[in-house]
Amino acid sequence: MAVLVPYDGSSPAHDAVEHAVETHDTDELVLLHVTELADGMLDAGVDIVQEQLKGLQNPASSEGLTEETQALLEDAALSFRMETTVGNPAREIVSFAEDNDITEIVMGSHGRRGVSRVLLGSVAETVVRRAPTTVTVVR
Template identity: 40%
Template sequence: MTKSVLVPVDGSEQSERALDYALEAFPDASITLLYVFEGGPPEIHLEQRGQDYDALRERRHGMLERLVADRPFEGDVDTAVRIGRPSREIVACADDRAVDHILVGSHGRDGASRVLLGSVAETVVRRAPVPVTVVR
């Protein structure tokens, strides 16, 4: 039985579909929503533009909490915000939090390339220490 699920969320339609699927398929599981700031430390870039990294991080936590608040789910939900390469941070977060399953949105593609996964989803599938479900 799956007790804890990790759902990376990046604001895309596919990641929200993965969240919906997680909430429906694992109603008794503890859900962790993860947002990854891609690249190096954003503090430097944000400070140059006069923005506060801590405030931005808190806004991301709030965005993740609102995603679940707008959906019918009574279980436990946690949020995480990390910095780095999304595929690495997703796998690391799954390992750090000892989740049982990862649900990740696929990359939205059409035509012949549709059979291929997005690079983040593909890397997570290959490297994850737990089962991964890719949601289109």
């Protein structure tokens, strides 16, 4: 039983990791980082994709984590791994949950580009609507 936490280094993403750690202390945590590519960008040439992928070295390490999140995970002494993927965030999150042994998605209400504190972010909204599993939107 693995819990998926979409992770982009933002403060809501950190809060989601914290919530997952608090409520699911016996599970494996999978932190998924999606490098966003606009639709059609894949057709624009592999160079761009390769450029994007440069930032994704050592996906199994904790390199992509903020110090705060890293400290939190170390304190929790929890089994976790990082995964990375490229594409549309909501679609990648749902598809990762479908293809892997994910029982629950725990996510922040907004990612790095979220601007509204009132309205739900479009990524969270789409994931809640389409995910095959239980979804927790952390506020």
